[in-house]
Amino acid sequence: MERPRFSNYYAVRVTGGQEINVALMIEERIKTNNIKEVYSIIVPPNVKGYVILEATGPHVVKLVSQGIRHVRGFAQGLVQKDDIIKFISKTTIAPAYKVGDMVEVTSGPFRGMQAQVVRIDSAKNEVVLNILESSFPLQVTVPIDQVKPVKK
Incomplete structure (x- = not known):
């Protein structure tokens, strides 16, 4: 029986413009070391300088990101799930047209x-x-x- 997964979202500060590179290096470290406590890596579009990790705790985030080039530190506190949804959901604010317009x-x-x-x-x-x-x-x-x- 699998235990229920408990996770929070943690922001990792990175050099601006290097978000995808850092995310790929973190992913590689997770795969290499077979770390099961990180559930997702999010690189929010339009947010420079941050990579968000969904993990069981801050100790895991530190473990997978420590020593990686371009990692500048960790943001204090947790990132709220509502903020993550705003980052990744696609909203179109297009004018509503009708047939015949x-x-x-x-x-x-x-x-x-x-x-x-x-x-x-x-x-x-x-x-x-x-x-x-x-x-x-x-x-x-x-x-x-x-x-x-x-x-x-």
Whole structure:
């Protein structure tokens, strides 16, 4: 029977820009020494200078990161799980379009052209547009972040 896993999140300070390298070196040390007390290594995007380890205690974090190049120390205290979720969850703050809305393409080969929304694929974050400035009916699929609503 496996015991229930108890873990906390600990932040390791590293040289800015070296987060991925440090994470890979820590991973290698964990595999080499067969350490089972570290459950995950998180390199949060948009957060420079920190690698977050999910481990059973600070002694384990010190064990796996001590002596590794570019490790600058340990942040005091624990990192809250809510903060981790904010780092790693993907949130899209794209304007909500409806079928029939008038938009302008902001990049790509159709940049600057007016179009009408035909279909929205929210799973892929894409919209199918009917280009209005074309001399023949032309439907194109573009990422949703490459269109903006036309001011009326």
